[in-house]
Amino acid sequence: MRISARELLGQLLDIDSFVSWDRPPITVAATMRYREVLQKAAVAAGTDESVLTGEGLLRGHRVAVIACEFGFLAGSIGVAAAERIVSAVERATELGLPLVASPTSGGTRMQEGTLAFVQMVKIAGAVAAHKAAGHPYLVYLRNPTMGGVFASWGSLGHMTFAEPGALIGFLGPRVYRALYGHPFPEGVQIAENLYRRGVIDGVVTVPLFRRIAHRALSVFSGVPDSVVAEQDRRSFGRTSAPVRVAASDGISAWESVLISRRPDRPGIRDLLRHVTQRVPLSGTGQGESDRTVVHALARFRGQPCVVFGHDRSGQQDDAMGPAALREARRSMALAEELRIPLVLVIDTVGASLSKEAEERGLAPEIARCIADLVTLDTPTVSVLLGQGTGGGALALLPADRVLAATNAWLAPLPPEGASAIVYRDIAHAPELARAQRIRAADLQADGVVDRIVPEFPDAADEPVEFARRMVAAIGAELAQLRAHPDADLRALRKARYRRLGLPSSTD
Numbered sequence: 001m002r003i004s005a006r007e008l009l010g011q012l013l014d015i016d017s018f019v020s021w022d023r024p025p026i027t028v029a030a031t032m033r034y035r036e037v038l039q040k041a042a043v044a045a046g047t048d049e050s051v052l053t054g055e056g057l058l059r060g061h062r063v064a065v066i067a068c069e070f071g072f073l074a075g076s077i078g079v080a081a082a083e084r085i086v087s088a089v090e091r092a093t094e095l096g097l098p099l100v101a102s103p104t105s106g107g108t109r110m111q112e113g114t115l116a117f118v119q120m121v122k123i124a125g126a127v128a129a130h131k132a133a134g135h136p137y138l139v140y141l142r143n144p145t146m147g148g149v150f151a152s153w154g155s156l157g158h159m160t161f162a163e164p165g166a167l168i169g170f171l172g173p174r175v176y177r178a179l180y181g182h183p184f185p186e187g188v189q190i191a192e193n194l195y196r197r198g199v200i201d202g203v204v205t206v207p208l209f210r211r212i213a214h215r216a217l218s219v220f221s222g223v224p225d226s227v228v229a230e231q232d233r234r235s236f237g238r239t240s241a242p243v244r245v246a247a248s249d250g251i252s253a254w255e256s257v258l259i260s261r262r263p264d265r266p267g268i269r270d271l272l273r274h275v276t277q278r279v280p281l282s283g284t285g286q287g288e289s290d291r292t293v294v295h296a297l298a299r300f301r302g303q304p305c306v307v308f309g310h311d312r313s314g315q316q317d318d319a320m321g322p323a324a325l326r327e328a329r330r331s332m333a334l335a336e337e338l339r340i341p342l343v344l345v346i347d348t349v350g351a352s353l354s355k356e357a358e359e360r361g362l363a364p365e366i367a368r369c370i371a372d373l374v375t376l377d378t379p380t381v382s383v384l385l386g387q388g389t390g391g392g393a394l395a396l397l398p399a400d401r402v403l404a405a406t407n408a409w410l411a412p413l414p415p416e417g418a419s420a421i422v423y424r425d426i427a428h429a430p431e432l433a434r435a436q437r438i439r440a441a442d443l444q445a446d447g448v449v450d451r452i453v454p455e456f457p458d459a460a461d462e463p464v465e466f467a468r469r470m471v472a473a474i475g476a477e478l479a480q481l482r483a484h485p486d487a488d489l490r491a492l493r494k495a496r497y498r499r500l501g502l503p504s505s506t507d
Contacts, residue, residue, distance in 0.1 A: 003142055003163070003206065004045075005052045005069040010101050011206040012140075012213075013056035013065070020054040021064075021088055025080035036112045037073070043276075045071035049103070051081045053088035055097065059214040064092035066101040068142070068149075075105035077149060078112040082119030085153070085187055089126035098136040098217055103154045107147025107174065120152035120291075127156045134339050136220040138392065140209050141191065141200070146172050158334055159281060160200045161209050161218060162191035164432045168200075198283020198290075198323070215277040215295055218304070222340045224479065225276075225302030251457070253439040254430035256407040259458055260386040266463040267312035267385065268294050268345045274464075274471045275300055275307075283327060290324035292348070295331055300343065301475025303482070305381075306335040309345025309396070312386060319352040320392045325365035328396060332372050339486075341379040341478050344396040350389035350414070362391075369395035374497065379481035379489055381474055384408035384440065398497060400489050402448065404440040405470065406455040410448065411438040447500055451477070 003011075009018050012450075025048055030038070040086050042048055050072040055064050066088050068075040077085070093101045139157030141150070144167035151170055162168060169189030176184040183488040187193055191203045204212065219400040250261075259265070272278055283289035291314040298307050308331035310320065328344075333341035351362055373380060373396075382399035388410035397410070411418065415429035418436060422428065433439070443449040453473045459466040481489065 001072050002073060002104070005047065005067040005102075008067050008140075008142070009052070009054075009056070010067060011059055012100070012102075012210050013063075014060070017057035018065070019056065020052065022048070022053055022084060022089060025049045026083050026234075026405065028035060028079045028112065030111075037111065041071075041073045045069050047072050049081050049084060050075050050077065050086055053084055055092075057326050058100065058210065058217065061214065061217045063087060063217070064097040064099045066099070066421055068102065068104045070104045070106075070142075070144075073109065075103070075149075076107060076116075077105060077119060077123075078109035078116045079119060080251055081109075082116070082123055082134040085123050086126045089123070089130055093126075093130045093133050093135060096133075096135060098138065098220065099130060100140065100213060101136045101153060101157070102140040103140055103145045103149050104142035104409045105147070105149040106144055106150055117148060124152040128155050129222055131156070131337055135198060136217065136299070136338060138213055138216060140206070140213075141166055143167055143191075146170070155285075158220070158338065159279070160285070161202045161204050161212065162194070162200050164191065164203050164205065166191040166203075168194055186279060195282060196289070198288045198327075199285065201281045201283070201285075210277055213348050213438050214346075217278045218277045219279065219297040219299060219340065220304070220338050221307075222304055222338070224304065224482070225299060231268050233399035237412075251407070252430070252477035253409065253433035253442070256409055256416065257387075257429075257433055258437045259407040259460070260409060262458075262460045264463070265312070265386055266467050267347055267458040268307075268309040269311060269313060270463055270467045271345070271385075271471055271474075272298060272307070276302075277304070279377060281331075284323060284330050286326070288326055290321055290327060292320040293324045293327055295327055295346075300471050300478060301480035303341070303475045305341040305343045305478060306338075307343040307345070308332075309343075309383070309385070310392070312347050315349050319350055320348055321352040321354075321357045322360040322362045322365045324392075325362070325395055326370050329365070329372055329411075332369075332376055335378050335380075336376055338437070339378055341381065341481060343378065343474055343478070344373075344380065344382045344399065346382065346388050346393045346396050346408075346410075347386040348389055348392045349387055351392035366391040366395045370398060373398040374493065375490065377486050377490065379478065379486070380493075381477050381481070383470070383474065384443070385408060385470070388438075389414055397448075398493070399492055401450050403451050403453055403470070403473055403477065404443060404449045405453055405459060405466070406440055407458065408440050409438040410443055411436055447496075 141162040277299040378400035385403035415433040416426040418432040419428040
């Protein structure tokens with residue numbers, strides 16, 4: 001059974017908080033027959049158009065809302081509906097409100113032809129302006145969402161979730177069959193399949209989306225949790241000077257490599273168990289997903305951020321491919337658009353070595369990640385959590401602050417690979433690990449790492465305590481970075497990497 005626009009608003013917003021922004025629909029050129037169709041649609045749906053707009057409270061957050069009504073001519077969008085949507089988006093932008101849109105539509109209105117079709121341009125333009133102003137845009141797709149609606153404002157969300165079992169796609173199955181003479185492949189245009197393919201972030205009911213949206217809006221606000229942040233500042237972040245922690249006594253670079261490879265070593269998912277307001281995201285939004293990475297919204301010790309990183313639990317059989325890097329760039333764009341910090345977690349066996357990875361642009365994606373991070377207009381923290389192999393690690397490294405676990409490391413190749421190049425065997429791996437200065441203590445001495453978060457003596461032996469320690473360290477760095485204007489951070493970041501490897505000034 002389909003959810004009506006009013007039912008959607010009733011489940012999404014706080015009780016009795018909705019205030020309509022709608023005025024009578026503008027008059028459009030119409031034949032007598034079309035006018036009769038509109039009148040019948042209004043009676044059948046109980047609405048004056050195929051969309052309702054307004055504002056309300058979502059668990060206390062003031063938000064603007066747009067909800068399609070499928071009962072009004074299959075939720076189709078014509079000139080009047082488009083004007084109502086654009087007016088609502090512009091008003092939300094003017095008021096600085098987050099915008100939650102919930103389309104359900106067969107597409108643009110056939111009775112109004114091409115003029116209705118091109119309305120998607122102005123809707124998409126209004127949404128783009130809203131996002132460019134730094135305001136959140138959240139999308140909940142209902143059953144069905146098709147055609148130009150999905151191909152415009154239905155696909156522009158900072159995050160996008162869908163109703164379970166919803167039909168979502170560009171070309172409707174009935175149209176496809178009429179054009180090509182056979183049915184559309186079964187199961188392709190279903191929300192769950194699009195989630196698996198990385199097109200949308202999840203499939204949830206309206207009540208669960210309400211909770212997810214609340215968490216997302218908390219993070220998107222960019223406002224730290226003052227109580228937790230103050231506790232964190234007192235306990236961990238009294239000074240911005242790097243805290244020097246020596247590597248464990250007697251632990252060599254090679255031993256750190258072996259420790260970092262323990263299968264029970266805590267990874268990014270273990271860190272995320274100790275954050276608040278976590279909202280998992282998925283895929284690139286463009287039909288790609290890589291299980292070797294994790295992407296989410298979260299608060300570290302009260303500090304809101306986008307977090308992206310390598311997932312050691314997803315790398316048992318696969319190395320990261322180009323899709324993982326494109327998902328990383330999505331996280332960078334999301335953080336920059338919403339003006340909240342970005343946390344990157346490095347823990348990778350390396351990028352994929354395959355024909356498919358080469359042909360799908362692995363190396364160019366590494367280059368774009370590096371370039372994006374160096375110039376990103378928001379605070380950044382990078383964390384060397386475990387293994388840091390090759391371009392896949394380098395792609396997430398450039399940041400305002402770089403943290404490392406005691407036994408984390410960074411190298412252009414695994415030590416065995418470096419040994420194979422230099423000595424044509426792997427027996428010299430320990431020697432190469434030492435000579436290349438890959439361990440955290442050496443990286444700190446060389447200016448690559450700012451702070452080492454200790455392991456006592458191995459994170460795998462104290463997973464909960466270590467994860468909490470690392471989360472606190474990340475939160476402290478985020479709190480300190482908030483005190484600096486973005487332009488200053490960009491300049492300092494540029495200077496940092498410009499000086500890397502050069503002799504220290506004697507002046």
